[in-house]
Amino acid sequence: MKQKTKRHTDPALAQARREQVLAAAADCFRRKGYHGAGMAEISKTAGMSAGHIYNYFTNKEAIIESIIERDMEEMFSIFQEFEDMPGDLVTILLDGLDHAVERHTDIDQGALNLEMLAEAARNNKVASLLHATDVLARERMRQLLVGERGPLKDIADDELTGRIDVMFAMIGGLLLRKMLNPDLDQQAVLKALRPTMKTLLLPFA
Known part of the structure; x- marks a missing residue:
């Protein structure tokens, strides 16, 4: 819990993580389509865990x-x-x-x-x-x-x-x-x- 709070107290880091996820998701959507690109694929492309992604995006x-x-x-x-x-x-x-x-x-x-x-x-x-x-x-x-x-x-x-x-x-x-x-x-x-x-x-x- 403390780790999550710490992560979100740094707006610049949070924004950088969000942009990292968006770039990875865009790449996955282009290659596999919206329904073909699961959160596991997005997390792998982003280089972070799916759990980490859910700190920034619900789905x-x-x-x-x-x-x-x-x-x-x-x-x-x-x-x-x-x-x-x-x-x-x-x-x-x-x-x-x-x-x-x-x-x-x-x-x-x-x-x-x-x-x-x-x-x-x-x-x-x-x-x-x-x-x-x-x-x-x-x-x-x-x-x-x-x-x-x-x-x-x-x-x-x-x-x-x-x-x-x-x-x-x-x-x-x-x-x-x-x-x-x-x-x-x-x-x-x-x-x-x-x-x-x-x-x-x-x-x-």
């Missing part, structure tokens, strides 16, 4: 929830970087496409995302988390586009909603294209994507 569902939350935090930090950068917001967003394309054509990360989506089809709690994450992401994009420096302050709300959905669909759909076409040329995609995205980011004439 596999709690682990996948934390992976989703971590991805959301990363996404929001990117939005914040866009907002904090000086200059024309459209140019900033278009420049950010390089990172977006690279991230959404990463097969390792993509396999994990597909596994989470597959689990969402069976697990209402995971589905709710992914839905909530998407709602927050679209709202954050909306805030950027209609904010003080936003290029789309004056368009109708339903049109803005449609544009954001199309933007997200184009970026999110890159994973499927990469899965089906492993030889996908990222530079060719960017060359086609930039003018298309620019059209969506500016008022129609």
Whole structure:
């Protein structure tokens, strides 16, 4: 009991252990799927006992929830970087496409995302988390586009909603294209994507 209390009195160590478990679980989910990766496999990959893992996560569902939350935090930090950068917001967003394309054509990360989506089809709690994450992401994009420096302050709300959905669909759909076409040329995609995205980011004439 004392060991457990000592472990949790050091927030930095506890966070490092949590990240160690999340990294191991993500690797297991990618290789064996959510249902194929048991806690024994995760603990072996993490290099710690299953009992130790249960000090930080009650079950596999709690682990996948934390992976989703971590991805959301990363996404929001990117939005914040866009907002904090000086200059024309459209140019900033278009420049950010390089990172977006690279991230959404990463097969390792993509396999994990597909596994989470597959689990969402069976697990209402995971589905709710992914839905909530998407709602927050679209709202954050909306805030950027209609904010003080936003290029789309004056368009109708339903049109803005449609544009954001199309933007997200184009970026999110890159994973499927990469899965089906492993030889996908990222530079060719960017060359086609930039003018298309620019059209969506500016008022129609």
